[in-house]
Amino acid sequence: MKQYSAKRSIQILAHILKQYGIDKVIISPGSRNAPLAIHFSEIDAFQCYSIVDERSAAFVGLGIAKSIRKPVAITCTSGSAATNYYPAVVEAFYHNVPLLILTADRPVDFVDIFDGQTIRQKNLYQQHSYGDFELLEDAEEGADDHNFETVKKAVELCIEKSGPVHINIPLAEPLYNLVDELPFFPRVEPSIRKKNYEMPSTLIADWNISKRILILAGTLAPNPELETQLAQLVKNHTVVVLTETNSNLAHEKFFAHIDRYVTDFSETDYYTYAPDLLITIGQNVVSKRVKQFLRKARPTKHWHIDEHWQPDTYNALTQKIETKPQVFFAQLLKSVNLEPRPFFNLWDVLKDKKDAKHEQFLKKAPYSDFYLFYQLSKHIPENYKIHFSNSSAIRYAQLFDFQKHDVYCNRGTSGIDGCTSTAMGFAMMEDDPTILITGDISFFYDINGLWNRYIPPYTRIVIFNNGEGNIFKIIPGASETNALDEYIATQHNRNAESVAKTFGFDYTKVEEEITLDRVLPNFFKPNPKPKILEVMTAGCNNADVLKQYFSELK
Incomplete structure (x- = not known):
């Protein structure tokens, strides 16, 4: 009863x-x-x-x-x-x-x-x-x-x-008084107002006179309708579309690896590649390099399209468009000029140059965090949905091709504190498998994220354990202080084996390249229990590998 x-x-x-x-x-x-x-x-x-x-x-x-x-x-x-x-x-x-x-x-x-x-x-x-x-x-x-x-x-x-x-x-x-029948309550009549958006004619005019249009996509949920609309805009080289890994937008004419392309911009480059019309969609942008570029570029016009937030991230905001991006672009596409613009070709030449240097570096990349992300981009099956933890993980992800996956990351506040718990909650709802790719500090911080008996057996976790918060050896400034190792990067010698055992995960540890290459394909095979793969990279000079990568992109 x-x-x-x-x-x-x-x-x-x-x-x-x-x-x-x-x-x-x-x-x-x-x-x-x-x-x-x-x-x-x-x-x-x-x-x-x-x-x-x-x-x-x-x-x-x-x-x-x-x-x-x-x-x-x-x-x-x-x-x-x-x-x-x-x-x-x-x-x-x-x-x-x-x-x-x-x-x-x-x-x-x-x-x-x-x-x-x-x-x-x-x-x-x-x-x-x-x-x-x-x-x-x-x-x-x-x-x-x-x-x-x-x-x-x-x-x-x-x-x-x-x-x-x-x-x-x-x-x-008393809190525990019970009844075996519920009273009648009236039906609820919803009163949520539907928002309508009508595009001002001035925006159409501004679009048509703009010669250098750049669309920057930040954090977005997967949105096939928006992806199709942006594909129409790049079909004839009308605009430049910059996307991030967690923008969940993919097309061969999108520029999907921002940090490859803007990493060594000079003062002259800030002007050369600057848009006169910047359109931003989505929320938090990961790349600090693109933020620096656009703040220095100071576009003449900046439209931001979002239902909820209208931040002046680049100190140039001129138009707040409070609607869903797909609603805006559905109206825009009916009215604007989609003629080719040389601005696209300018960026495309840059892209080809940087992509070639990227491929050259991959051929000699040593075993490291960088190498792991390269291998993951090749081996994760297409049906997996990916959660990246914050700090190094999402930044490494920006450099590789994960566009065939739905990608998620907690970029609202960009904290490491709940990345595992969020991924496990997501995995509980999905018929397709979920993989969490996380750094060691983020993983150990949120160990209780595995105290959850609803995690599906097809869930996977990859930990890249570099023995510290290696991000602080990548970002400028921190390495100059004596407090780095103990109080900022927080060096340690822990691994996740006992944690995996406690929470009922299969566990595999990898410490060098040959074993990683052998283990990784089998990691995604069906198993009665969820799996953790821990890749140990503490002795790999990870920060130096990444710095060398960006140096060779120049």
């Missing part, structure tokens, strides 16, 4: 989530949120997942939301549990991933009287959420009407803004 929570606030909450199709709930253990755990787990419409560590749980929810592209609910007990959600909340805020945060709380009059597990939870995420709400306890006057409207508003805001929204839920004891 089903047993539901007797708390009407929880009954209303679940009813409304069900009406909006929010059916994935990540539950972390606790007593104060027991009514939510009991209630959601008893309703067939919800799929519930138990993740103990709240910091990991929130990132798992974020990964699920990235996969299914709709809101995911996460719920925890009161006190410090709620604060552990914050890293994922910030990532979701800047990356526009819809998380509905349900924090159980002590009654309002318990705050600041030193009762156990009681902090100031109301508005806890105010700086990094799209809305902060609090429900009334059942006994308060007008609680049902207030809670119904509050939850409805919160859910619609989460959907509309595609980002984190917080509902704080004070719950008085």
Whole structure:
């Protein structure tokens, strides 16, 4: 027999989530949120997942939301549990991933009287959420009407803004009273407004008079419609399209390896290759080199196209276009001149030159992090979806061809803290296999990302273990300080073998090139358990290899 929570606030909450199709709930253990755990787990419409560590749980929810592209609910007990959600909340805020945060709380009059597990939870995420709400306890006057409207508003805001929204839920004891039947609640009438966009005629005029049009794509979810539209724009060499690995856009006439092409730009080059019209789409751009180029180039006009964010990243923003890129380009293509422009050929000559030097370096690249990424780009089967961790991993990925895969990375805040948890949450939802490619520091930081019994056996993790945060030997400045090894790069001699065993992963360690070349093809074969491949590169002078690569591109 089903047993539901007797708390009407929880009954209303679940009813409304069900009406909006929010059916994935990540539950972390606790007593104060027991009514939510009991209630959601008893309703067939919800799929519930138990993740103990709240910091990991929130990132798992974020990964699920990235996969299914709709809101995911996460719920925890009161006190410090709620604060552990914050890293994922910030990532979701800047990356526009819809998380509905349900924090159980002590009654309002318990705050600041030193009762156990009681902090100031109301508005806890105010700086990094799209809305902060609090429900009334059942006994308060007008609680049902207030809670119904509050939850409805919160859910619609989460959907509309595609980002984190917080509902704080004070719950008085008793917490474990149950009922075997649910009351009737009215059907929810959605009131989300549909946004319409009409392109101003001035933009069409600006496009037609521009001689040097450059489109830069940052972080984007896979979008075949947008990819087709941009392909039309480059067909006749009308524009230059620069993409990144996690732009998820592929075409033979796109320029997919920005750092290859702009790495050694001189002051003259900044002018030579500068656009007069810059159009940016997507969110966070990984390449520091392209940011430096465009800030120095100072295009005459800069349009940014995004539903949610309009950042002046290049100190040149002239037009904020608040819509989806595919909506904008659908209208643009009907009206503008698509004649060839010499600007494309200028960039194409540069591309051919740099690509040739890239291929020359690959022939002599030694065993190293660089070599590993080259091999991965050749061996990962096409049906795999790739998650890159932050720091070195996503930067190495920029240099190689991963365009045949859907690619993901937590670039909202670019932190290493939840990369594994996010990838595992994503993997839980996918029929196709997921591979996480991660550095050692990122992996060990988020070990609890593997404390998850829902990880499919076809999941793969590749760790490149260079024994430190090697990124700090790549970026300028850090290597000049005596604090580098111990306090910045944090050198270590750990490996992941015991971690893999603890969490039920098959494990293989590689320490040199011949073994890597032999092991890598077999790594993707079916197996009853998920697999970890750890590639040890601590003695390889990885930073020097990468610096030599960029030096030989000149």
